Amino acid sequence: MSIQTPRPLWRRRGAACSAALLLAGAIAVAPSLASASPTTPPLTIDLATAGVPEVRTALENGELTSVQLVQAYLDRIRDLSIGGPHLNAVRSINPDVYEEAAQLDAERAAGTVRGPLHGVPVLLKDNIDAVGMPTTAGSIALADSFPAEDAPLTAQLREAGAIILGKVNLSEFANFITSGMPSGYSSLGGQVLNPYDASQTPSGSSSGSGAAAAAGLATLTVGTETSGSILSPAQANSVVGVKPTVGLSSRTGIIPISSSQDTAGPMVKTVYDAAALLTAMTGIDPEDPATADNPLVDVDFTEGLSETALEGARIGFVSSNNALYQAALGELEAQGATLVPVSVGNTSAPSILVQEFKRDMNAYLSRLPDDAPIKTFDEIRQFNIDHPEGRKFGQVYFDQGAQVDLDDPDQLAAYEANRDRGITETRAAIDSVLESHDLDAIVSNSGTTGVGARAGYPSVSVPIGYAANNQRPSSMVFLGTAWSEPALLSLAYDYEQAAQVWRSPEQINPSLFRCATVEDAWSDAACLTIPVPGSGTPTDPVDPEPSDPGTSDPEPSESPEPTQPPAPSEPGPSAPPAPGPGTPVAPSTGALTDGARGGISVPDIVIAGSAVLVEVGERYAGTTVNGWLYSTPISLGAATVNAGGVVSFVIPADVEPGAHRLAVTEADGTLIGWAAIEVLAPGTPNTAGLAATGGEVLVGVGVGAVALGAGGALALMALRKRRVTA
Structure with missing residues (x-):
């Protein structure tokens, strides 16, 4: 069989596959x-x-x-x-x-x-x-x-x-x-x-x-x-x-x-x-x-x-x-x-x-x-x-x-x-x-x-x-x-x-694809601060929900119990660094007033060592924001908001279990919003989170997240979100 090979229509470039996200x-x-x-x-x-x-x-x-x-x-x-x-x-x-x-x-x-x-x-x-x-x-x-x-x-x-x-x-x-x-x-x-x-x-x-x-x-x-x-x-x-x-x-x-x-x-x-x-x-x-x-x-x-x-x-x-x-x-x-x-x-x-x-x-x-x-x-x-x-x-x-x-x-x-x-x-x-x-x-x-x-x-x-x-x-x-x-x-x-x-x-x-081209997902330039540390056990899928504006989304059907991937060894909890050129500044605890509550939506419950999906709104799509966990400010790093208005952060594995506040700021430190979240110890079955009603259901880019480790294994983490109003 004769095979005709066409001339390439593009400049050759190296493949841009990042670390597991x-x-x-x-x-x-x-x-x-x-x-x-x-x-x-x-x-x-x-x-x-x-x-x-x-x-x-x-x-x-x-x-x-x-x-x-x-x-x-x-x-x-x-x-x-x-x-x-x-x-x-x-x-x-x-x-x-x-x-x-x-x-x-x-x-x-x-x-x-x-x-x-x-x-x-x-x-x-x-x-x-x-x-x-x-x-x-x-x-x-x-x-x-x-x-x-x-x-x-x-x-x-x-x-x-x-x-x-x-x-x-x-x-x-x-x-x-x-x-x-x-x-x-x-x-x-x-x-x-x-x-x-x-x-x-x-x-x-x-x-x-x-x-x-x-x-x-x-x-x-x-x-x-x-x-x-x-x-x-x-x-x-x-x-x-x-x-x-x-x-x-x-x-x-x-x-x-x-x-x-x-x-x-x-x-x-x-x-x-x-x-x-x-x-x-x-x-x-x-x-x-x-x-x-x-x-x-x-x-x-x-x-x-x-x-x-x-x-x-x-x-x-x-x-x-x-x-x-x-x-x-x-x-x-x-x-x-x-x-x-x-x-x-x-x-x-x-x-x-x-x-x-x-x-x-x-x-x-x-x-x-x-x-x-x-x-x-x-x-x-x-x-x-x-x-x-x-x-x-x-x-x-x-x-x-x-x-x-x-x-x-x-x-x-x-x-x-x-x-x-x-x-x-x-x-x-x-x-x-x-x-x-x-x-x-x-x-x-x-x-x-x-x-x-x-x-x-x-x-x-x-x-x-x-x-x-x-x-x-x-x-x-x-x-x-x-x-x-x-x-x-x-x-x-x-x-x-x-x-x-x-x-x-x-x-x-190129701006739409920059999140997939960073070599070090923990670097300051990263779009996603969430390399997945190892592979998890696959479960049945949760199908993504639409994010169509102007429609009311139904209560998602019952999701399978999540399987948690191994906890990351880093980054652990760290106090925010002393301010310097280009260094994000954590909002003070006093800034997290009831009046400032809202502006973001989070799951009711998250397991330490896992990722949390935070909706900040489509108006922030493509911008880099910073995540923080309180009462002692813990930096969750910088991440870029995706087209659906959602950003992901990893909750460090050694965060103390209990009630916390998760805040998101713009690159200049301006507070976007904060919400209450309960952190469970690593390995804790999140059955309470699945059973909670949590108020109005938020479906942005989906009610589930899949973690794909470097070896290709998948773990599904069902996230029940709630709407937090300002």
């Missing part, structure tokens, strides 16, 4: 990871930018093993998705990931390589079945919904040698539970953040796929689309997204919206990676009739990539005033393309998504094991009615879908007429433009997303740069007729290699 939020990780995790050697590749060629070369040359690569990605997930900027992109980790990686290492050592993705880690959107992990679609109702077998897509990736690293968060039910819900939010997974700008939407519904791909949390990432759910987050997160022809890849084993429009596709850093992943995803599935006539089953999309594909090509373009898009059009011309202005119509046929939703959801659920907790569309809807935390924004589309009855002849006839008309008109709109102007493809800034989705035609989104005023990403979308993926990928590849515009989130927005 205590992680705010919660992620589901299987207990088997505790004993199996290896030590990661110094990396020869930068995971922030590495794609398939770099990873494959490192594996082939013996620079690292797949097991070590898995551990490196888990470290990165720990540092970026759960800790640091708290992207919240990753939902769960494959419980057998180390065993599967070790098996692939053994096969490689024996001279067997399954395919071009042998040993390469992949993250799946959490609406795609993979054995050993629940497929949740971000819904509380499906939190324990385990499939009996892999989706065919997942099985094909394994056959190609890929390692299923885990699942990523998404807009709940692929953004088809209700209207008005923020992109990237789900009742089970919480809110995904955009790694380029945490104040901006990650878009969706493949929000976690886009954020994980951009942040380098796996080599490859898979998303799904019904209408815009790959292309839109690809643009928002500055990654390459491929929305394939409906039928290129199996949809069996994927939680659906619409069998007429659903498809899965790559969301990755480069066009080459997209081509490599799409090659492994392509196939014919007897259970999915749309794949029956797939003519691209045996095509290796990487072999068709060319840096001269644009030379002599005719490209129709939909006009846009976006300056980056205008520059991208100029690059197409510079590469030899002829540009033709076009407009692409759409259809006036009503959407058929609601009409197909219940039918297709029931078809998926019927494949689950007999003991699955949820087996029908109506059961999901009723679960959400019975559990309001599962429908904070409502469930409009479930309510509408519940009214659809395709066994009714009149409803069926109306649905089929709208479906057929919509497909016919959108395909004609695209094909007529391509044919009348003799075009190889149509490009737009994003204006062809809807028509391409309704037609079931392929699109490839490629980054085109970052706005001069705010550095937010933009993309260009290549649209073609059915089964034109080879041409679209090659055209996009030529542009990408010529333009060389992609930059990692760490390059565009």
Whole structure:
């Protein structure tokens, strides 16, 4: 097999994996990871930018093993998705990931390589079945919904040698539970953040796929689309997204919206990676009739990539005033393309998504094991009615879908007429433009997303740069007729290699990632003053709660009893140093008056030697603050407030048990607030803390924290928070 290696799109830099950090939020990780995790050697590749060629070369040359690569990605997930900027992109980790990686290492050592993705880690959107992990679609109702077998897509990736690293968060039910819900939010997974700008939407519904791909949390990432759910987050997160022809890849084993429009596709850093992943995803599935006539089953999309594909090509373009898009059009011309202005119509046929939703959801659920907790569309809807935390924004589309009855002849006839008309008109709109102007493809800034989705035609989104005023990403979308993926990928590849515009989130927005790059987490420059001293015992996960402003959060469900990691040997209690240049000054005890009480929120109870999550408010996000414990002031060090307004401190192991006051100050010593907290001796079961009601429940970035030690073991500390008002 000939393998084309593209030129890198970035400057090489050393990998930036910090020491083990205590992680705010919660992620589901299987207990088997505790004993199996290896030590990661110094990396020869930068995971922030590495794609398939770099990873494959490192594996082939013996620079690292797949097991070590898995551990490196888990470290990165720990540092970026759960800790640091708290992207919240990753939902769960494959419980057998180390065993599967070790098996692939053994096969490689024996001279067997399954395919071009042998040993390469992949993250799946959490609406795609993979054995050993629940497929949740971000819904509380499906939190324990385990499939009996892999989706065919997942099985094909394994056959190609890929390692299923885990699942990523998404807009709940692929953004088809209700209207008005923020992109990237789900009742089970919480809110995904955009790694380029945490104040901006990650878009969706493949929000976690886009954020994980951009942040380098796996080599490859898979998303799904019904209408815009790959292309839109690809643009928002500055990654390459491929929305394939409906039928290129199996949809069996994927939680659906619409069998007429659903498809899965790559969301990755480069066009080459997209081509490599799409090659492994392509196939014919007897259970999915749309794949029956797939003519691209045996095509290796990487072999068709060319840096001269644009030379002599005719490209129709939909006009846009976006300056980056205008520059991208100029690059197409510079590469030899002829540009033709076009407009692409759409259809006036009503959407058929609601009409197909219940039918297709029931078809998926019927494949689950007999003991699955949820087996029908109506059961999901009723679960959400019975559990309001599962429908904070409502469930409009479930309510509408519940009214659809395709066994009714009149409803069926109306649905089929709208479906057929919509497909016919959108395909004609695209094909007529391509044919009348003799075009190889149509490009737009994003204006062809809807028509391409309704037609079931392929699109490839490629980054085109970052706005001069705010550095937010933009993309260009290549649209073609059915089964034109080879041409679209090659055209996009030529542009990408010529333009060389992609930059990692760490390059565009370094301030968001500074917490994950400090070498000494106890230094004055540290963003997090909480290296975890050793590994703990894993427990069942506590799922993160959303931090959506303007919504009232429900009382969290009962959390498992926490397992405490070993107490740190340092830092012990220390009186604050004498003031000097740059030295934080503790507020006097007299300053902690009842009038100054509040401003922060803390757990009622914390165990000495463990970390405590303190909410100081989003207005302090990105600022460095200092923590103090009273009555004798004990410095808890400096830490940076994350995007959710939460900061973490470690309570020294030898603090005297009993009632204390925890205060937080700004860097100049200004008191932000203080709150009462009870410190228990190390090793004390925190059952009292779990039983306490504590007043109003605060859910900021989650009601749990996961500690990941240097060896990779996990310990979950359930924290019941209370709101302290000023």
